[in-house]
Amino acid sequence: MPGTLANAAAASRWLDGIANAEALSSETAFALEVCLEELLTNIVRHGTASRHDGSLTAVSLQVAVEPARAFLVVEDDGPEFDLGSAPGRRVDRPLEQLEPGGLGIQLIKSLTSKVTYERLAGKNRVVLEFSRRSEHGSEAAHG
């Protein structure tokens, strides 16, 4: 899909449909949706906005669900950005000195169990892994 904020909203509805169909817990679905919004807003800001010819960053999304894990795979042909190595930033200063924004990477890292980044054939490929253990209680937690 073309990387626009309007499509980001549509992608969120698409993800919500998958979460319902796969009966993901509210917590897991929420984590997936937050991370999707963070990745897409980042792609639009730093990818599409950096293009001088007016073209849009091409983005592809995949979701995979396993009993104990869920995966969100996002590929885009924007500028290289290694999400795996990028540091998360929590609020670390008084409100008066705080600049709005910049918290998205921290949210992704706090909500996922693993972040994998690759640059392949001119594309960024991010794989986010989410634990579903809390959905299944102690049985899955020990299995």
Added chain:
Amino acid sequence: MKIDVAELDGGLTKVALNGRMDIDGTNAVDLPFNTVAGSKSHIVVDMSEVSFLASLGMRTLVTCAKTVSRRGGGLVLLNPQPNVEKVLRSAGLDTVIPIVADIPAARAALRV
């Protein structure tokens, strides 16, 4: 996303947000929320009906809190849903914008 503003006793303004504070929701409430923040000094933001929040929505909360703070006022968040509270705390936003459970706690935090 909806925003409702109500004046409570003692100079406290309640801003009730309702809906998903995603890209569309944040865009919808950003201007009216900032307008309130520009004219009121003590604001409690009722988050109990906000079902989604990511960093874009947090940006609006920070901007409004800073606006109020510059005039010597304050802004607190009332009763967020568990998933929303989790991301607020993950980002550390609760260290600069207090999270409270009820209006008396909001009054205590804002000293009104």
